[in-house]
Amino acid sequence: MPVNLSSPQAADLHAVPGVRIGVAEAGVRKAHRKDLTVFLLDEGTSVAGVFTQNRFCAAPVQVCREHLAAGQGIRAMVVNTGNANAGTGADGLARARATCVALAGRLGLAPQQVLPFSTGVIMEPLPVERIEAGLPAAIADAQPGHWARAAEGIMTTDTLPKAFSTQVVIGGATVRITGISKGAGMIRPNMATMLGFLATDAVIAPELLQPLVRSLADGSFNRVTIDGDTSTNDSFVLMATHQAGHAPITSLDSSEGRALQAALLGVAQKLAQAIVRDGEGATKFITVRVEGGKTTAECRQVAYAIAHSPLVKTAFYASDPNLGRILAAVGYAGIEDLDQTRIELHLDDVHVATQGGRNPAYREEDGQRVMQQSEITVRVGLGRGEAHDTVWTCDLSHDYVSINADYRS
Amino acid sequence: MPVNLSSPQAADLHAVPGVRIGVAEAGVRKAHRKDLTVFLLDEGTSVAGVFTQNRFCAAPVQVCREHLAAGQGIRAMVVNTGNANAGTGADGLARARATCVALAGRLGLAPQQVLPFSTGVIMEPLPVERIEAGLPAAIADAQPGHWARAAEGIMTTDTLPKAFSTQVVIGGATVRITGISKGAGMIRPNMATMLGFLATDAVIAPELLQPLVRSLADGSFNRVTIDGDTSTNDSFVLMATHQAGHAPITSLDSSEGRALQAALLGVAQKLAQAIVRDGEGATKFITVRVEGGKTTAECRQVAYAIAHSPLVKTAFYASDPNLGRILAAVGYAGIEDLDQTRIELHLDDVHVATQGGRNPAYREEDGQRVMQQSEITVRVGLGRGEAHDTVWTCDLSHDYVSINADYRS
Structure with missing residues (x-):
């Protein structure tokens, strides 16, 4: 759907x-x-x-x-x-x-x-x-x-x-x-x-x-x-x-x-x-906004790393706020001199991580509430500059596998 | 399994x-x-x-x-x-x-x-x-x-x-x-x-x-x-x-x-x-060997593009020789001056594509036979040099989605 x-x-x-x-x-x-x-x-x-x-x-x-x-x-x-x-x-x-x-x-x-x-x-x-x-x-x-x-x-x-x-x-x-x-x-x-x-x-x-x-x-x-x-x-x-x-x-x-x-x-x-x-098997529409980068290109690079991570996409599918997977994707996105202690993560209005660690005020039920929505914005702050960029993606569901395992048949 | x-x-x-x-x-x-x-x-x-x-x-x-x-x-x-x-x-x-x-x-x-x-x-x-x-x-x-x-x-x-x-x-x-x-x-x-x-x-x-x-x-x-x-x-x-x-x-x-x-x-x-x-949800073990590259690094880059493609991985899961998906992954792997008319593709002993197009002698049932095996070697020739490299991966199945949608619960 x-x-x-x-x-x-x-x-x-x-x-x-x-x-x-x-x-x-x-x-x-x-x-x-x-x-x-x-x-x-x-x-x-x-x-x-x-x-x-x-x-x-x-x-x-x-x-x-x-x-x-x-x-x-x-x-x-x-x-x-x-x-x-x-x-x-x-x-x-x-x-x-x-x-x-x-x-x-x-x-x-x-x-x-x-x-x-x-x-x-x-x-x-x-x-x-x-x-x-x-x-x-x-x-x-x-x-x-x-x-x-x-x-x-x-x-x-x-x-x-x-x-x-x-x-x-x-x-x-x-x-x-x-x-x-x-x-x-x-x-x-x-x-x-x-x-x-x-x-x-x-x-x-x-x-x-x-x-x-x-x-x-x-x-x-x-x-x-x-x-x-x-x-x-x-x-x-x-x-x-x-x-x-x-x-x-x-x-x-x-x-x-x-x-x-x-x-x-x-x-x-x-x-x-x-x-x-209408992505294959999509059940959620995800906006990934990365800000605080040195350049627009590095913001987009991080946004795509998040948007392509099968682990992030399956967590969205499951409505599971297993949000450390987003931090992992930020970490492997390819910014060599990234300082993990400056990373901030928001899910819509919920402040999930601060200074590279879990926000003490973050409550799992708040993450859960946002994850259950059909439209979600992931907002990552890199703390390196003023650039920002946005990418749109969907989740990875059983239907994606079914559709692509059966496409030609 | x-x-x-x-x-x-x-x-x-x-x-x-x-x-x-x-x-x-x-x-x-x-x-x-x-x-x-x-x-x-x-x-x-x-x-x-x-x-x-x-x-x-x-x-x-x-x-x-x-x-x-x-x-x-x-x-x-x-x-x-x-x-x-x-x-x-x-x-x-x-x-x-x-x-x-x-x-x-x-x-x-x-x-x-x-x-x-x-x-x-x-x-x-x-x-x-x-x-x-x-x-x-x-x-x-x-x-x-x-x-x-x-x-x-x-x-x-x-x-x-x-x-x-x-x-x-x-x-x-x-x-x-x-x-x-x-x-x-x-x-x-x-x-x-x-x-x-x-x-x-x-x-x-x-x-x-x-x-x-x-x-x-x-x-x-x-x-x-x-x-x-x-x-x-x-x-x-x-x-x-x-x-x-x-x-x-x-x-x-x-x-x-x-x-x-x-x-x-x-x-x-x-x-x-x-x-x-024992990869999450794996049903097949795939060896991706890329040869004929200018450098080992570019061979590995192409091998990883194939090994990471969700479309390639779901085709392996389905035992569907939808092998154009492998060519597409070769094409977007990031080699700027790649000449598609020099690309060769083998699946185990089956010669699938030659000079960037379908091998005239290739028969779908041969591809089908190899795709049904639990161990498959994809061999891509780039026709650019003498370097080669190998990567090992698995397919992308329903169980991968299930495992990662349920991991924390």
Whole structure:
């Protein structure tokens, strides 16, 4: 059961003028599943993306990088589930390219104007002929209002589709922002999540899109982890159709730039957190905030050590305030000159440890009370400086093991 | 159920002249458990140790380092289970010291001649008065033949005691080597395991003991992982009583030095591997060998990425040859300039992936056959150089979650 997450309602998701979405059942891995999604983008749309840092990156990720670099203007994207087309060598690259050729041919575009995305099982050949056969139905289905369908179309082990939307007024014009994402295992994004798509009709200088998408990923998808496994297919894409009618944004530091960035980040964070809320087997949503560090990087390093510890995660699952496990993770996070006598630990409002030892005023029943909540904030003070950082994660439950022991069956 | 591991038989464990061991029930955490062990060492015994790199190292680890540095000659060691005395601040240090004072007083030693060890729950006060009360019984129990009792006395979540022994002839004299260890969670030793004690009556120059124990740890305990959690209490101690009667070993590079080192390493590896075989919830024993790297360090880095991946570990638990997960772990292990088209993957004798993609000759049923074994070797070729390294680990099962969700209850 996802943690405090419900299915998006189609009526709550704003269409983004310039973006149409179609979904079809192509039978990539199993029949009768919405497993093929196309995005059709109006001419003039700007697209930027960030992709996995996994050196075993999937074929479609390699093709995405090439096609974005080609600079011919991205006009379509195609997403399949059921097969990641990763660990597939030269043949996998050829199949990813063939998918682009097929969609480009049907739309009268160059193949370099298409971005391909795949998610699912690794090291199996992509059934590109099934995808090609499914494209006409997907194209015919394309509508601006199909964001909820797309959120469903990109799901794998997710139990719920993930979509969020907002509006912001910029330069007197209403700007729409809508995005979708999917998880739910192999989640420790490094530059991006498994798959995230975010669109806006804001008018913005195209050269700002790449720094913007990087900054958004850094503040959202790069702050979540489920199992510490960085996927081969992580991709996060930002589309701007420039159709909102306001004066162009030419700097992210202008008041309009900041307003747009804040609104986009709000949606990106919800999308990223939704992946954790629906993490494989998740029963709790945990915010890990580390403060008092010398640098943001070392705070994030400690936060990830806590968020990845199987012992910490199983203690959360059990609602057991076995909180020394958090101190142990702080200790092995890799800060060489850490002084354990300066460490403070809070669980929500409960002051658990002080000066590296148990807080004399701490009572087990207070820790127990917080551990039973479905949303918990772990706050660690390092006592070394002024930097801080935050990571979001979930617990490790029997269902995580069940889901991943049975995924392919 | 431990993987191919059985209880040691007391008759198979050689007494080491100069070492006597006593065990008692002190009720540290629960009644009617052997939870207190003392080692009594003859005068002249040399002792060296390596300890956790966790910056939140436990109070007894800090005291061990101090007492070894004091150089007064270690004559006794005291080990309690049920409480790790970690995350306990200044009060914890005082309690660790009080334990040494108590044992030293009863033996007519200086407190600096005693090493304390604790293992169990973190961040709870050590009940030092119970330990003190248990010391007379432990001392009265001390016998050279009590290695099997000691292996039982240091267990926590271990399901079986771990002890191994061997003999080697050096300079015409029979040298005895016997050791014990315990796991079974929070296991990703960094310099040492949770607890390991290894003794020999070999005659060896005392200044060789520290490099020797470091080299032994590096070839054994520093090669295993269960859950990636580096403990606050890891300690591995080597004792040499010098009573075997051969001419002193003055160089580890002499033929006698190499013979002793090989015999010690054999026992240390068995002790380290026994921890994995009895890892929390383990159903399989996995050897991860990475070869063709530029350096040993990068091979070990990749091996640990595979050995720590929850997705890889659950696939082993399920006997599911979902082997792309291994490629994904290779990809995110952190080698920046890794060329995925050079990666080879074998599972025992089965050639699974070649040049970064699925081996055309690979058949799923071959992978399935190997995955069903209780002992499996994963062999990854990086195609970058001549270095190689090996790590031992286990799978991730439902029982791991159960054990760690219920540990304190």
